[in-house]
Amino acid sequence: MLGCADPLSSLWRASSCRRSQAPVAPLTFILHAFVTPRMCPLMSRCLIISCLLLAMIGCDSQPVHVRALPAPPTEQPPVNLPASLHQRNWVGPRGEGSCVHASIVNHSRGLNLYEFGERWRATYSDGEYDSRLRSRLDAAGIDYAFTLKADPRFLDWCSMTNRGAILWWKPSHCCAFEGWVDRDGQQYAAILDNNSPGRFELTPREQFIRLWAGYGGFALSFTSDPAGALPYQSYEVIQ
Amino acid sequence: MTESVKIQLSWGLLALAAIHAVILGFVMFAAHPPSHEPLREQWMPPQSLNYGTSVQSRVDRLETPASVNLNAQHEIKRAGGCPTCPQARYPSIPQSNQPLYINGERVVHIGPTVPIRPVAPAPPVNDVIPAAGSMTMPAVTSVADQPTKKKYQVLLFLDRSEKSIQMAQWFTDDAQLLQLRAASDFQVYSADNALYRARFAAIVPANQFPVILFQDATGGHIHAAGRNMIPDTAAELWADIAAGELLYRQAKSGDVQMSGAIKSKGYSWDDQISPTMSLSSADCPDGQCPSADTSWRPLDRLRPNRDGGLFDNLPAKAFVWANGSELATVGLMALAACLLFYILMKRGQ
Numbered sequence: 156m157l158g159c160a161d162p163l164s165s166l167w168r169a170s171s172c173r174r175s176q177a178p179v180a181p182l183t184f185i186l187h188a189f190v191t192p193r194m195c196p197l198m199s200r201c202l203i204i205s206c207l208l209l210a211m212i213g214c215d216s217q218p219v220h221v222r223a224l225p226a227p228p229t230e231q232p233p234v235n236l237p238a239s240l241h242q243r244n245w246v247g248p249r250g251e252g253s254c255v256h257a258s259i260v261n262h263s264r265g266l267n268l269y270e271f272g273e274r275w276r277a278t279y280s281d282g283e284y285d286s287r288l289r290s291r292l293d294a295a296g297i298d299y300a301f302t303l304k305a306d307p308r309f310l311d312w313c314s315m316t317n318r319g320a321i322l323w324w325k326p327s328h329c330c331a332f333e334g335w336v337d338r339d340g341q342q343y344a345a346i347l348d349n350n351s352p353g354r355f356e357l358t359p360r361e362q363f364i365r366l367w368a369g370y371g372g373f374a375l376s377f378t379s380d381p382a383g384a385l386p387y388q389s390y391e392v393i394q
Numbered sequence: 395m396t397e398s399v400k401i402q403l404s405w406g407l408l409a410l411a412a413i414h415a416v417i418l419g420f421v422m423f424a425a426h427p428p429s430h431e432p433l434r435e436q437w438m439p440p441q442s443l444n445y446g447t448s449v450q451s452r453v454d455r456l457e458t459p460a461s462v463n464l465n466a467q468h469e470i471k472r473a474g475g476c477p478t479c480p481q482a483r484y485p486s487i488p489q490s491n492q493p494l495y496i497n498g499e500r501v502v503h504i505g506p507t508v509p510i511r512p513v514a515p516a517p518p519v520n521d522v523i524p525a526a527g528s529m530t531m532p533a534v535t536s537v538a539d540q541p542t543k544k545k546y547q548v549l550l551f552l553d554r555s556e557k558s559i560q561m562a563q564w565f566t567d568d569a570q571l572l573q574l575r576a577a578s579d580f581q582v583y584s585a586d587n588a589l590y591r592a593r594f595a596a597i598v599p600a601n602q603f604p605v606i607l608f609q610d611a612t613g614g615h616i617h618a619a620g621r622n623m624i625p626d627t628a629a630e631l632w633a634d635i636a637a638g639e640l641l642y643r644q645a646k647s648g649d650v651q652m653s654g655a656i657k658s659k660g661y662s663w664d665d666q667i668s669p670t671m672s673l674s675s676a677d678c679p680d681g682q683c684p685s686a687d688t689s690w691r692p693l694d695r696l697r698p699n700r701d702g703g704l705f706d707n708l709p710a711k712a713f714v715w716a717n718g719s720e721l722a723t724v725g726l727m728a729l730a731a732c733l734l735f736y737i738l739m740k741r742g743q
Contacts, residue, residue: 205407205729223645224441226614237592251472267581269588282472300540305462316543317579317611329471371467378541380579382589383549386439386597386607389614390645 221390230385232345232355233334234265234319241352242272247281255283255329257349258321262331265319267382271297283329285373298378305372307364310344311335313374317381322367322374324348332374335360397741404734411726439607439615440597543611546578551598551605553585557624558604561631568628574635578608608635616642 242260247253256279263272279291285303292299302309313320314334324330324346331347333355343357358366367374550565552558562582565571583590585600598605602620609615617638625631 201729201733205726219641219644221641221645226612229612237589239592240588251470253472255471264589267583267587267589282470284468284470286468303467312540316541323466323471326466327469327471368462369466370463371469372462373467380544380581382593383547383579383581383607384609384611384613385593386549386609386613386615386618388439388441389610389616390642392641 220393222393223390224388226389227387231334231336233314233317234381236261236265236331236333236347238353240264241347242276242349243352244349245280249281251281252328253280253282254349255288255321256280258329258331258347259288261347261349262319262321262377265331265333265382266377266379268377268379271295285323285371285375288375292375299375300378301373301375303373305364305368305374307360309374309376313376317384318376318378320374320376323371324367325370328370397737400737400741401734404730404737407726407730407733411723411730439618544577544579545611546574546616547607547609547611547613548575548578548580549594549605549607549609550580550582551584551590551594551600551603551607552582553600553603555604557621561604561606561624564628564631568632570632571628574608574632579611606631608638610642614642 240261242257242264244252244254244257256275259279260272260276263269263275275295285301289299289301300309300312310320310322310332312318313332317334319334320332321329322332324332325348328348328350330349333345333347336343336345336355336357338357342360344360344363345355345357347355548565550562552562565575565580583594583598585591585603590598598607598620604624605620606618606624607615608617617635619625619631619634625634
């Protein structure tokens with residue numbers, strides 16, 4: 156370090172031929188630092204590093220700026236099955252209504268299992284009860300979740316995950332639950348009744364839970380992935 | 395050596411840095427001129443949606459029972475009570491040995507003890523149609539588990555093209571895309587899919603197939619690519635998706651810039667860059683336009699996502715969270731400061 160005690164002086168000595176002239180521009184010293192062999196190694200290293208650092212400045216790519224776009228209102232009900240895909244109830248060979256099977260078809264269509272729903276519709280009809288329904292779904296290799304206790308958390312899960320469910324609703328009847336709907340600060344159950352396709356019927360949550368228990372409290376939902384929300388552009392790139 | 399000359403040397407170094415920065419600014423401005431080219435005709439999701447809701451406004455009021463009715467729970471549900479409904483009778487299983495065909499599909503007779511064997515549609519010769527619901531992709535959910543709400547959705551819109559078949563195969567064979575699929579709600583649509591025709595046809599036209607949509611649970615797009623924007627390899631597709639996810643998070647955090655030892659890759663929206671726009675209150679619903687994240691503070695950076703490790707494999711192991719330019723500038727300033735300090739110390743002696 157003693158040898159480099161005055162590195163700037165060594166630079167000055169290297170350009171001593173110009174000492175009598177007007178003070179040399181500061182930049183000249185930098186140039187001389189590279190050409191004089193007597194320059195202190197430490198100073199030369201510092202200047203080399205400085206030049207390398209200078210060369211690195213600005214090498215990064217241009218930053219990208221993006222802007223979030225406003226999101227549309229949440230779709231309601233969560234399983235907004237188009238009216239053209241609503242399956243109407245039908246009478247089976249034994250003269251019984253096929254509401255359970257119609258609800259299964261509606262539930263399948265809401266989960267983009269249209270072909271499965273068609274096969275089910277062509278295979279089963281007339282009345283149905285919960286245990287035989289589950290055994291038939293087991294035979295078909297369908298994964299499902301269900302409740303027998305009118306557990307509102309089950310319907311909360313069905314709504315939150317955009318799956319919906321089928322459930323016992325109204326006397327001796329089965330309908331499709333399409334999720335919770337928020338309206339005017341209150342929560343309603345949206346029901347697709349296969350006897351009245353083309354619309355969703357709303358019932359306040361508390362009343363719905365009590366009624367559902369009275370009708371048996373059974374609900375069932377497939378665990379396959381939901382159909383997917385309608386896409387919208389959520390951000391854009393700006394210059 | 396006079397002190398003034400020594401000090402001039404240090405000031406000269408700083409002046410050189412400033413001149414270099416100014417020159418770089420001019421060079422970058424010249425190299426990245428504002429684009430005046432019209433946007434190419436490429437598909438992108440709409441910015442607003444019109445839901446065809448049929449939610450009835452009338453609220454039903456029915457009687458209130460006390461508790462779970464176990465008798466009603468196990469009874470046969472066979473309500474057909476719709477006197478005005480047509481007495482539709484769907485074709486029953488024939489008694490003869492002739493197989494039943496519906497819409498070109500053979501229906502297997504189902505009895506109380508015969509298990510259902512789902513019949514996949516027979517593909518045309520030399521053609522594979524990835525029809526929705528009939529793709530033999532491995533299941534990723536357990537029977538016993540009740541799946542939680544997933545943060546992401548992956549929608550594939552496929553046709554009979556080779557690119558469609560290839561893309562569908564990526565989500566079966568590629569480890570990263572398979573992991574993405576497991577972490578997302580995954581659906582496949584074709585042009586003849588009933589749900590596609592009823593819900594998505596107006597948004598994702600069939601002439602843009604194949605299309606991949608990677609979106610959040612509300613439908614907000616994260617990465618969208620159609621037809622020519624679909625890359626040639628699964629790795630490139632994954633990189634595009636990861637880049638889109640980065641921009642998505644950047645937008646949601648108020649355009650907080652990503653910085654650090656990360657190389658940003660080009661993404662499918664490169665050609666979709668729109669001219670500089672500004673949102674007025676008339677452009678936004680209820681006159682409320684999105685505003686920047688007020689929680690952002692200077693020097694805040696957008697860190698790599700640690701969300702379940704899905705995008706955690708990005709090369710983001712920076713020792714110092716600053717980019718190359720910032721490090722070089724800081725280094726240069728430190729060096730100049732050291733030199734200046736040294737000169738002043740010598741001057742004091």
